[in-house]
Amino acid sequence: MKNSSAPPVGQQRMVQPVLGLVPQTQPNDVTCVQTCLAMALGVPVAQVVARYGDKALNQIALWHAIQECGIVANAFVYPPPVCRGWHFIAAPSLNMSGSEHQLLMHYEPDDGSQGITILDPAGEGKHCYQRDGSNLKSWHSLIWFNPGGSLDWLNE
Numbered sequence: 001m002k003n004s005s006a007p008p009v010g011q012q013r014m015v016q017p018v019l020g021l022v023p024q025t026q027p028n029d030v031t032c033v034q035t036c037l038a039m040a041l042g043v044p045v046a047q048v049v050a051r052y053g054d055k056a057l058n059q060i061a062l063w064h065a066i067q068e069c070g071i072v073a074n075a076f077v078y079p080p081p082v083c084r085g086w087h088f089i090a091a092p093s094l095n096m097s098g099s100e101h102q103l104l105m106h107y108e109p110d111d112g113s114q115g116i117t118i119l120d121p122a123g124e125g126k127h128c129y130q131r132d133g134s135n136l137k138s139w140h141s142l143i144w145f146n147p148g149g150s151l152d153w154l155n156e
Contacts, residue, residue, distance in 0.1 A: 018106075018117060018119060018131075019086075019106045019117060020147060021039045021040070021042070021086070021104065021119060021147060022039065022042070023039065023119050023121075024038055024039050024044070024045050024121060025045075025121055025122075025123045025124065026045065026121040026122065026123060027045060027046070027049060027054065028054055029095070029096065030054075030055065030056035031045070031049060031054055031056075031121075032101050032102040032103075032121050032122070033056070033057040033058075033061070033062050033102045034048045034049050034052055034053075034054070034057065035048070035102075035121035036062075036088055036102045036103065036104050036119075036121060037052075037062065037065055037066070037069070039104055039119060039121070040066075040071060040086070040088070040104070040145055040147055040148075040149070041069060041071070041147075041148070041149050041150065041151065042147065042148070043151060045121075047151060048151070051151055052065060059090060059141045062088060062102070062143070063075065063143070066088075066143065066145065066149075068153070069149040069150060069151055069153050070148075070149040070150060070153030071145050071146070071147075071148065071149035072145065072146040072148070072149075073088075073143050073144060073145040073146070074143070074144045074145075075141075075142070075143045076142040076143070076144065078142075079138075079139055079140050079141075079142050080142075081105070081107040081116070081142060081144075083107070083144045084107055084108055084109070085106065085107065085108075085144060085145075085146070086104060086105070086106050086144070086145055086146075086147060087104070087105045087106075087107060087142050087143060087144050087145065088102065088103075088104060088141070088142075088143040088145060089102075089103050089104070089105050089139040089140070089141065089142055089143075090102055090103075090139060090140050090141040091103055091129065091136060091138065091139040091140075092138065094122070094126075094127035094128065094129065095122060095126050095127050101120075101122070102121070103118055103119065103120050103121075103129060103136075103139070104118070104119040105117070105118055105119075105133070105136075105139070106118075106119075114132070114133050114134075116132070116133040116136070117131060117132070117133070118130065118131055118132070118133045118136060119131075
């Protein structure tokens with residue numbers, strides 16, 4: 001039986017924004033940082049990969065990219081979220097043992113449960129963090145940000 005939830009041939013499935021950001025899937029196993037940056041900027045991940053490459057990026061490279069793209073952001077020393085809104089966070093990878101994985105977390109303490117919403121860029125068929133954060137036990141490198149910025153911010 002044909003999957004009735006699949007879009008008709010020639011049409012793409014519409015992805016619904018989550019708290020203002022459109023979820024995207026990382027194009028390979030190590031481009032989670034680029035994909036989270038693309039979601040924060042509101043551009044296709046292919047544009048970010050064209051600019052920053054398709055190799056794994058660390059937290060220092062992410063911070064430089066955030067500044068280079070003009071994203072209003074603040075890095076925190078301690079991991080508990082204190083500011084409402086979107087954050088870049090690094091968490092243990094669910095797919096590559098001993099590796100880190102970049103996620104986006106929205107924190108709204110009055111929103112019930114843990115007050116967090118997770119956007120995980122891991123692809124289809126991969127282990128993912130739940131949208132409600134119920135399987136997220138730890139994270140580090142918390143960076144609050146205001147969505148926006150531009151890949152050409154320095155040239156504008």
